[in-house]
Amino acid sequence: MEVKIALIGCGTVGRGLLEILDRKCSQLKDAFDFEPKIVAISDLHKGSILVPDGIKIKRLFAILDEGKRIDQYYGEGNTAELINPLDMIEQCDAAIIAELTYTNIQTGEPATGYIKKALRSGKHVVTSNKGPAALHYKELQNLARKNDLFFRIEGTVMSGTPVFSLFECGLIGTEIREIKGILNGTTNFILSKMETDGLDYAAALKLAQERGYAEADPTADVEGYDAVAKVVILSNVLLGGEVKPEDVKREGITSLTREMVTAAKQEGFRYKLIAQTRKSGDGIEAVVSPQKLPLTDPLAGVMGAQNALTFDTDLMGKITIQGAGAGKTETGFSILADILTIHRHLRLKH
Numbered sequence: 001m002e003v004k005i006a007l008i009g010c011g012t013v014g015r016g017l018l019e020i021l022d023r024k025c026s027q028l029k030d031a032f033d034f035e036p037k038i039v040a041i042s043d044l045h046k047g048s049i050l051v052p053d054g055i056k057i058k059r060l061f062a063i064l065d066e067g068k069r070i071d072q073y074y075g076e077g078n079t080a081e082l083i084n085p086l087d088m089i090e091q092c093d094a095a096i097i098a099e100l101t102y103t104n105i106q107t108g109e110p111a112t113g114y115i116k117k118a119l120r121s122g123k124h125v126v127t128s129n130k131g132p133a134a135l136h137y138k139e140l141q142n143l144a145r146k147n148d149l150f151f152r153i154e155g156t157v158m159s160g161t162p163v164f165s166l167f168e169c170g171l172i173g174t175e176i177r178e179i180k181g182i183l184n185g186t187t188n189f190i191l192s193k194m195e196t197d198g199l200d201y202a203a204a205l206k207l208a209q210e211r212g213y214a215e216a217d218p219t220a221d222v223e224g225y226d227a228v229a230k231v232v233i234l235s236n237v238l239l240g241g242e243v244k245p246e247d248v249k250r251e252g253i254t255s256l257t258r259e260m261v262t263a264a265k266q267e268g269f270r271y272k273l274i275a276q277t278r279k280s281g282d283g284i285e286a287v288v289s290p291q292k293l294p295l296t297d298p299l300a301g302v303m304g305a306q307n308a309l310t311f312d313t314d315l316m317g318k319i320t321i322q323g324a325g326a327g328k329t330e331t332g333f334s335i336l337a338d339i340l341t342i343h344r345h346l347r348l349k350h
């Protein structure tokens, strides 16, 4: 079954998704009767194209790898007209919009506007963008439901490591008492390097930047804002809360020294930047702060840039998942997983 998809944003995640679609095309067709057709791409820096017959992914890669713009896809100076994302969302013939633009945790824009436009134009939306999910999840989900559409956000927390789909499928029917975990790869990498390689904070941060984990401006990572956005999403999606980022008590890792990390290890503990949320009375209590965990805690064993979450559930007790929290292929996969879930529902409907 053909599934028409449009990409808004074609940076790392978009490229990751396209590479998977190209590489696994016959497996996805055989296993799921899934035949994706990319009918439009819009990127702030690389231009935009509408291709109703479907883009040839390898040809697009050849153009991008030569450093050319997406709108040179047609070649020979015959470039497509540059269309802004809002017009493209309305004009394209896609069933699903993959919203893959940059995250703005303060305003959620411009992504939230794109998502609303798509849902009002009768198009399903999948995104890995934390801004709209942290700030406007309920509103966007209600808009999707009102229009009989899907709004899916698997990649916003732990990239393609399943978090939300876990509670739609495998753990369906369980009630979550508490969620606790490591949701920022940069800070976990820094703390790991301070302990295992004896680096001081500044040297560990520099290494995290060199490896591409931390941003050039790492404030959102080291001060805990990135983990706050993720714990807000977990609180609202999995615990049914109405939490805003400013409701979360927050402390980053900048006050931790190599000496504190080493002393904790000698006492049988390990520092981790922990994001935690649980129901409390009628509300939700959510916090992001460094915690000294006993080495016997599964979260204490999570090293490097990995992420992990422990769910405390009523029927299954504690379940811990560990996996990638970022990355081109890993986040590209989260988008594919959401698209395949929508595809499965659409097939059942037909």
Ligand code: HSE
Pocket: 183, 184, 185, 186, 187, 213, 214, 215, 221, 226, 325, 326
């Ligand atoms: N900067 C984030 C991290 C990337 O280090 O985990 C994924 O959201």
